[in-house]
Amino acid sequence: MTIYTTKKVVAIGGGHGLGRMLAALKDFGSNATGIVTTTDNGGSTGRIRHCQGGIAWGDTRNCVNQLITEPSISSMMFEYRFRGTGELDGHNLGNLMLTALDNLSVRPLDAINLIRNMLKVDINLVPMSEHPSDLKALSKDGKWVTGETSVDEMEADLQRLDLDPEVPATKEGVSAIEQADMIILGPGSFLTSIMPPLLLPEIGRAIADNAKAKLVFVENLSPEYGPAGRMTLKEKLEWCERACQARKIDVVLGAQEHPELASWNCVQADLASPNRDWRHDRQKLNNAVIELLTQ
Template sequence: MELYSTKKVVAIGGGHGLGRILAALKDFGKNATGIVATTDNGGSTGRIRDCQGGIAWGDTRNCINQLITDPSISSMMFEYRFKGQGELHGHNLGNLMLTALDNLSVRPLDAIDLIRDMLKVDVNIVPMSEHPSDLTALSVDGRWVTGETNVDDMEEDLRRLDLSPEVPATTEAVTAIEEADCIVLGPGSFLTSIMPPLLLPEIGKAIAGNTQAKVIFVENLSPEFGPAGRMTLKEKIEWCERACQARKVDVILGEQPHPEIADLWNCVTTDLASPNRDWRHDRVKLQKAIESQL
């Protein structure tokens, strides 16, 4: 299809949500780019960061996993998670492989590209930054909290999000946004997957500057918990637009109509759920919904 060779699509987020979007965009090959959040501090990723430092690899590994089309010993290794007793319990081998390659490479992006080549993944996957940083949040009562897992657990509503320390965006991420015909935000955890890349000034500026691209926000299919679960869709879109220097979101894709904001944004209601797991986006339905906007 000519669309796949002439249009460039960028998806921004993290975790399972970004992986699902990239799986839906895999026919675009090298014309699709995922910009991945690197601030996770939980699970295997958090333990690796505690002892080795570096960026969070878990969301990147998840995206690569969902793009593997040819099962092999290599892909089985990359997806393997240790069980049993001792230090290795709960660690994902893919996280350890990326950490090792990062230590051997000049750049974290080189580590990702080596794994992509090994697993025959064409879609570009770019960390939001190659420098380690943590998510910080200021609650409405003036309390600062550091770390994604702690932000998700907050009982108070949030006043603002920041990155600590401030880090530069990856040059390749900024370039991909500047050249994109479509920029997709979400689905995924709003505060801990979608927002972290947007907090980088260069990424927000690049989205604001690309006036030709269509910006699409993809809603989750199941409700979130914690402070993100208490935010309305209007608040989430406003947060995104504020981070992108008031660049307007062009389309909101979701399964539920939103008459309360229909005068502010173009809300497209469409079936997106997997037939056997209604909480997960169907890859083919997502693909058709996004391509219909190009």
């Protein structure tokens, strides 16, 4: 029996960061679960939401793309992006496939599972919620903005982040957190990938209640821009802990030393991809996770 069959790991986030982390957890198979942010309102995803409604599919599609192990016609279709001058320009076929399957399915999770089976992806992918919701932020000068793209572009610093409307968390996601031996936050865009799932009270409560799980925050390797870029790492950790009902983050994993974070256990590790130092290396992430699980 290996650690891959005896331990359960949950990673929370969205976009490229979560996809990278899940690719590092590939050997855990069905013992790994990604809880995926569904609040994106930009690009192809935003256009589909505007005309079709539903949850945002872009982050889930990104995760699936990074987990496809066998290139095939199916995987090429899923990653295909239309080009040209018409309405399809810029649309990703994977987003359209997930939207169509969602319309044909009882639940959005059914659509994800159909795609996972088709593309032979073992890791569980669970949307944070199966109900559409948007990010809403209050700036320190008292202005509310709605939508991920608007939050990213805010010029004033944030004092509050909410979901609008409030929606229930997916019960499979909550259940995965309750059973996890490790819960990983990040890497990824802090305000628009990592925070949205934590804003769901059931997810924050499940993390707080699972005392046996190691709660790990993985830092980005390159700086963020916009309001997240103006936040210190300490502020980000405090925001996460507040959302998780004051549950302490057990490990902060990153490439830098943090003498200023005396009250957190900071573990320094080389996590960068050899050819692109702004991107996490899958094998190095995997090694770091295994080391933390076996300590």
